[in-house]
Amino acid sequence: MEASGPVLSIDNFAHRLSSYLEPAQITKVKRAYYYAEQAHLGQFRRSGEPYITHPLEVANILASIRMDHQTLMAAMLHDVIEDCAIGKDAVEKQFGPTVADLVDGVSKLAKIEYETQAEKQAENFQKMALAMAKDLRVVVIKLGDRLHNMRTLGVMPPEKKRRIAKETLEIYSPIAQRLGMNDWRVEFEDQCFKAMHPLxxxxxxxxxxxxxxxxxxxxxxxxxxxxxxxxxxxxxxxxxxxxxxxxxxxxxxxxxxxxxxxxxxxxxxxxxxxxxxxxxxxxxxxxxxxxxxxxxxxxxxxxxxxxxxxxxxxxxxxxxxxxxxxxxxxxxxxxxxxxGVAAHWLYKSTDEDTSAIASFDRANRWIKRLMEIKQHTQSSLEFVENVKIDLFKDEVYVFTPKGAIIELPVGTSAVDFAYAVHTDVGNSCVACRINDRPAPLSQKLESGQKIKIITSERSQPNPNWLNFVVTAKARSAIRHYLKHQRHTESVELGKRMLERALVHASHELESLEAEHYQQILAHTHTDSTEELFEAIGLGKLSAANAIKALAPEAQLDGGAPITVDRADGVLISFARCCWPIPGDPIIGHLSVDKGIVVHRANCNNVSDLRSKKENIADTHWAHNVEGEFMVEIRVEVLSERGIIASLATRLSSTGTSIERIQVDERDAEHSVITLTISVEGRIHLANIMRKVRTMSAVEKIYRVRNHKRSR
The missing domain is CATH 3.30.460.10 (Beta Polymerase, domain 2)
Structure with a gap:
C-alpha cells in the first residue's frame, strides 16, 4: 500500500488531542501507542512503513470526530490480538476491561473480506451486528480502520481493489450512513468509485x-x-x-x-x-x-x-x-x-446537545431491530439480505392513532407498519385504515398518514404478504412464522395421509406399536415419527410407500378424505389452472414441497395425475370454509365508453375485489374482458355473474374452466 501523506508522529497526535481530552486521558492513549508499537515491532505495511503507522492513522481519523480516549486506545491496539498473538487477558491487565472488550470486538471483525465465500461474509456481517449490539464503538473503530485502508489501497492488484471497494460500498458505506456519519459515507463512496471505475x-x-x-x-x-x-x-x-x-x-x-x-x-x-x-x-x-x-x-x-x-x-x-x-x-x-452517533461521545458529559443523544438512541433502536431480525432468521445469508434491504431505503414517517411517529422505508405497506409496531400485531393483522378510511394492506404508505391496524386472534400471516412487504423485520418475521407453520401443518397433514393409507394395511395409527414405527422409520430412512410425518406432508415421501414396511401389497385407494377449511393454509394451495372455489368438486394432488395442491375434479390437468394414485388424495370442502378464493371470469361486452368503470362499479357492489383485469378487443364493436376476482364460493360467484349479466353492454359472462397448467 502507498502512504497517504506525511507520516504522523505520536507527539503531533497527542498535541491534537489536547484540544478536547484531559492530560491524563492523553497519557493513556500514548501508553497504548507505545504498547502497540512494541507489539508490531518488525512488521511493515506494503508501502514499507512500520506497521504502527496504520493504527496511529486510524486513531487520528477517530480523533477527527472527537471520539473518547478509550476508543482511541482501542484503535491503537486493534490489531495486536489478531497479528501479534497477544491475548485479550494481557490487554485487559494493561488497559482495563472496557478497552480490552473493544479491541477483542474489533479483532473478531478483522477478517471481513469480500473475496471470501458469500456464506463466510454473511457470518462475519452477523458478527458485526452482534458487536454493535454490545458497544457501538467497536463498529466506529472498524469503520475508521476501513477508511484508512481505502485511502491507502495504492498498488494493490485492480481485481482486489474492486473486491474491497465493492464490499465497502455494500456494507460499510450504508452502515456509516445509518449511523449518521455522513462525511465518512461520502469519502467511502468516492474512494470506492475511484477503485472500481478509475477512468x-x-x-x-x-x-x-x-x-x-x-x-x-x-x-x-x-x-x-x-x-x-x-x-x-x-x-x-x-x-x-x-x-x-x-x-x-x-x-x-x-x-x-x-x-x-x-x-x-x-x-x-x-x-x-x-x-x-x-x-x-x-x-x-x-x-x-x-x-x-x-x-x-x-x-x-x-x-x-x-x-x-x-x-x-x-x-x-x-x-x-x-x-x-x-x-x-x-x-x-x-x-x-x-x-452522527460519534457526536454522542463528544456531548455525553454535557447538556449541550440532546440531538446527539437522540441520534445515539436511534442507532441503538436500529441495532435492536437487527437483533430481532437475527432471532427470526436461521440463515446468515438471509440475515444479510434483510439488513441490506433495511440499509438502502429512504424513509417515510407515518403516525399511529395516538400520534406516535413510526419511521419506515419508502415503498412500505400497512403490513410493514404493523410489524414495526410489534411482531404480534403484524402476525394478527387482517385489515387497516389509512387516514380513517379502509385501505388494502398492500397499499404503499406516504409520509404524514395516520395508520390504524385491525387485528384478529384467529388471523395469521399470509404468504402473499412477502410479495409487497419491504422492511427486514416484516420479511423475517413472516418467513419465521410461515416456516414454523409449514412444519406444524406438514406434520399434521402427513399424519392424516399416513392414517388414510393405514386403513388398507389393516392398521390404525393410534394402535401402532413401537416395533411398527421402527419398521416404517427404517424403511423410509427417517429418524423420528415427526420427521416421517413432515416428509409425507411435504410430498417427499408417499404414504403408500411408507406403509409397505407393514403391508407390501396395500393400495392407496379410498380412506378418509382431506378437508379444506380455509383459503390461506401454508400446505394446502389452489391450482391456478382451474381456480377451485368452495362448492366445486375437487381432488388433491400431493406435490413435492408444496403439500396438497387442490384442483377442480374436471380440470384438464387432472387426468394424467390420476394415473399416479399415490399422489392423489380424496379432498372435500369443510362445511364452513373461511377466506376468499380467486376465480377467473370472462365477460364479452359491446365496446362502449366507460364500460370498464361501469363493470368495476357493478362488481364492487357485490362485495368482491378485482385482483387482475385484461381487455382484448375482438373487433371495433366487441371486447372480451378477463377478470380475476375474489369470491367466498360458488353461490357468491353465481350472484356476481347474475348482477353483471343484467348490464346492457354485457353479451355473455362465464367462468373460465382452465387457464394454464399449474406447476
Missing part, C-alpha cells in the same frame, strides 16, 4: 474541476444575495456553497439518466444559524428572496431522519431560472450530520 472517476474529476471555475461567479452572487437578505433580517449566519461529491454526481447521472451539465446546473448552499427558531425564520427569508418549488420542502427538524439527521431542505428558483438547493440547520445539527 470514469478521473474524467469526472477533470470535468468537475473545469466547471467549478465557470460556476464560481454565479455561486458568489447567490451567496452574497442570501447573506445580504439574512443580514437585513438580523439573522446571524454562515452561508456555505455545497459541492456535490463525485460518486453522488455519477449515481444521479446513471439513475436519473441526466447529463453531467444537467446535474451541475443545480446550485446548493448550506446555511448555519444559532437556533431552531432561527432556522424557520431563515426559511421564510429565503422563500421571500426566491420562489420555492412546490413539493420540494422537507422538514427534517420536526421529523428527523432515521439516523438522527436534522435540517430544513428547500429548493428555490433563482434569477434566470437557476434551481438552488438550500439546507438550513444549527451548528449542532451540522456537526451531527457529519459525525
Amino acid at each position: 470514469r472517476s478521473s474524467r469526472l474529476q477533470a470535468s468537475l474541476k473545469q466547471v467549478r471555475g465557470n460556476r464560481r461567479s454565479i455561486v458568489e452572487k447567490i451567496q452574497l444575495a442570501i447573506e445580504e437578505r439574512l443580514d437585513r433580517h438580523e439573522i446571524d449566519n454562515l452561508v456555505i456553497g455545497r459541492e456535490k461529491h463525485l460518486y453522488s454526481i455519477y449515481s444521479k447521472m446513471r439513475s436519473k439518466h441526466k447529463s453531467f451539465k444537467e446535474i451541475m446546473d443545480v446550485y446548493a448552499f448550506r446555511i448555519i444559524v444559532d437556533s431552531i427558531d432561527t432556522c424557520y425564520r431563515t426559511l421564510g427569508a429565503i422563500h421571500n428572496l426566491y420562489k420555492p418549488i412546490p413539493g420540494e420542502f422537507k422538514d427534517y427538524i420536526a421529523i428527523p431522519k432515521v439516523n438522527g439527521y436534522q435540517s430544513l431542505h428547500t429548493v428555490v428558483i433563482g434569477k434566470q431560472g437557476v434551481p438552488i438547493e438550500v439546507q438550513i440547520r444549527t451548528k449542532e445539527m451540522d456537526e451531527l450530520a457529519s459525525s
Whole structure:
C-alpha cells in the first residue's frame, strides 16, 4: 500500500488531542501507542512503513470526530490480538476491561473480506451486528480502520481493489450512513468509485474541476444575495456553497439518466444559524428572496431522519431560472450530520446537545431491530439480505392513532407498519385504515398518514404478504412464522395421509406399536415419527410407500378424505389452472414441497395425475370454509365508453375485489374482458355473474374452466 501523506508522529497526535481530552486521558492513549508499537515491532505495511503507522492513522481519523480516549486506545491496539498473538487477558491487565472488550470486538471483525465465500461474509456481517449490539464503538473503530485502508489501497492488484471497494460500498458505506456519519459515507463512496471505475472517476474529476471555475461567479452572487437578505433580517449566519461529491454526481447521472451539465446546473448552499427558531425564520427569508418549488420542502427538524439527521431542505428558483438547493440547520445539527452517533461521545458529559443523544438512541433502536431480525432468521445469508434491504431505503414517517411517529422505508405497506409496531400485531393483522378510511394492506404508505391496524386472534400471516412487504423485520418475521407453520401443518397433514393409507394395511395409527414405527422409520430412512410425518406432508415421501414396511401389497385407494377449511393454509394451495372455489368438486394432488395442491375434479390437468394414485388424495370442502378464493371470469361486452368503470362499479357492489383485469378487443364493436376476482364460493360467484349479466353492454359472462397448467 502507498502512504497517504506525511507520516504522523505520536507527539503531533497527542498535541491534537489536547484540544478536547484531559492530560491524563492523553497519557493513556500514548501508553497504548507505545504498547502497540512494541507489539508490531518488525512488521511493515506494503508501502514499507512500520506497521504502527496504520493504527496511529486510524486513531487520528477517530480523533477527527472527537471520539473518547478509550476508543482511541482501542484503535491503537486493534490489531495486536489478531497479528501479534497477544491475548485479550494481557490487554485487559494493561488497559482495563472496557478497552480490552473493544479491541477483542474489533479483532473478531478483522477478517471481513469480500473475496471470501458469500456464506463466510454473511457470518462475519452477523458478527458485526452482534458487536454493535454490545458497544457501538467497536463498529466506529472498524469503520475508521476501513477508511484508512481505502485511502491507502495504492498498488494493490485492480481485481482486489474492486473486491474491497465493492464490499465497502455494500456494507460499510450504508452502515456509516445509518449511523449518521455522513462525511465518512461520502469519502467511502468516492474512494470506492475511484477503485472500481478509475477512468470514469478521473474524467469526472477533470470535468468537475473545469466547471467549478465557470460556476464560481454565479455561486458568489447567490451567496452574497442570501447573506445580504439574512443580514437585513438580523439573522446571524454562515452561508456555505455545497459541492456535490463525485460518486453522488455519477449515481444521479446513471439513475436519473441526466447529463453531467444537467446535474451541475443545480446550485446548493448550506446555511448555519444559532437556533431552531432561527432556522424557520431563515426559511421564510429565503422563500421571500426566491420562489420555492412546490413539493420540494422537507422538514427534517420536526421529523428527523432515521439516523438522527436534522435540517430544513428547500429548493428555490433563482434569477434566470437557476434551481438552488438550500439546507438550513444549527451548528449542532451540522456537526451531527457529519459525525452522527460519534457526536454522542463528544456531548455525553454535557447538556449541550440532546440531538446527539437522540441520534445515539436511534442507532441503538436500529441495532435492536437487527437483533430481532437475527432471532427470526436461521440463515446468515438471509440475515444479510434483510439488513441490506433495511440499509438502502429512504424513509417515510407515518403516525399511529395516538400520534406516535413510526419511521419506515419508502415503498412500505400497512403490513410493514404493523410489524414495526410489534411482531404480534403484524402476525394478527387482517385489515387497516389509512387516514380513517379502509385501505388494502398492500397499499404503499406516504409520509404524514395516520395508520390504524385491525387485528384478529384467529388471523395469521399470509404468504402473499412477502410479495409487497419491504422492511427486514416484516420479511423475517413472516418467513419465521410461515416456516414454523409449514412444519406444524406438514406434520399434521402427513399424519392424516399416513392414517388414510393405514386403513388398507389393516392398521390404525393410534394402535401402532413401537416395533411398527421402527419398521416404517427404517424403511423410509427417517429418524423420528415427526420427521416421517413432515416428509409425507411435504410430498417427499408417499404414504403408500411408507406403509409397505407393514403391508407390501396395500393400495392407496379410498380412506378418509382431506378437508379444506380455509383459503390461506401454508400446505394446502389452489391450482391456478382451474381456480377451485368452495362448492366445486375437487381432488388433491400431493406435490413435492408444496403439500396438497387442490384442483377442480374436471380440470384438464387432472387426468394424467390420476394415473399416479399415490399422489392423489380424496379432498372435500369443510362445511364452513373461511377466506376468499380467486376465480377467473370472462365477460364479452359491446365496446362502449366507460364500460370498464361501469363493470368495476357493478362488481364492487357485490362485495368482491378485482385482483387482475385484461381487455382484448375482438373487433371495433366487441371486447372480451378477463377478470380475476375474489369470491367466498360458488353461490357468491353465481350472484356476481347474475348482477353483471343484467348490464346492457354485457353479451355473455362465464367462468373460465382452465387457464394454464399449474406447476
